[in-house]
Amino acid sequence: MSLFCFISKYLKMISRVCLIWATLLPCFAHGVDEELSTQLQTQAEQYVFSQLVVDPTSQAEITAATIDSRRILHPCQDHITPSLAGNGEIKRNTTVKLSCDLTPNWDIYVPVRVRILKPFVTVSEAVTKNTVLTASMLKVDFMDEVMMRGDSFTDPNMLIGSRSKRDLKPGQPLRQNQICVVCRDDVVTIEANTAGIAISTAGKALQDGSFGDTIRVQNLRSQRTISVNVVAVGRVQVKL
Secondary structure (H helix, E strand, C coil), X not given: CXXXXXXXXXXXXXXXXXXXXXXXXXXXXXXXXXXHHHHHHHHHHHHHHHHCCCCCCCEEEEEECCCCCCCCCCCCCCCEEEEECCCCCCCCEEEEEXXXXXXXXXXXXXXXXXXXXXXXXXXXXXXXXXXXXXHHHEEEEEEEHHHCCCCCCCCHHHHCCCEECCCECCCCCCCHHHEECECCCCEEEEEEEXXXXXXXXXXXXXXCECCCXXXXXXXXXXXXXXXXXXXXXXXXXXXX
């Protein structure tokens, strides 16, 4: 009889322990909820942004990875200290360490993707070859700097009046070899600066040219052919 009572009491104790664990286990097993995950991602992104030095003309796109929901972390708002993992250098793939100062404290490492977007001039709609570019055709867009190749432009105003040498597609950077700033047979202004005196006259372009190119033009007054540098739409400068 005593053995039966002992077994009965033992089973009741086991039942109570199981009930307690069934109640507490969800609390201990609960991982990072969506609100805390978003908070940690935002803190990691903001910290990287605060440490980043970006050219004023560029844009930074910073994206933190999703927090592992299996991690068991308690909320720690206003008590989280961020730092850069590793050597403290911000790279394209950077890791931010977030440390909770409350007890029990915890650390978590958040991967952060950093993209620097550079400005470039493109066309707002498809443009066919030999089209004179107007202000409405040009716009500034941004592209990941690692995708930028070759020469491109950042100021659309300097391209107004230039002419396309080939078909142009929206979203693609305009290149020097895709346009002529001065086109063959254009009437241009020839400029010369000598002894502090600026002289200008009209000329006729004998070649296509973009910014900085050396082309030949004919002086319409003297009929002489000279070499000049292209400096702007419709403007060339004598090489002295």
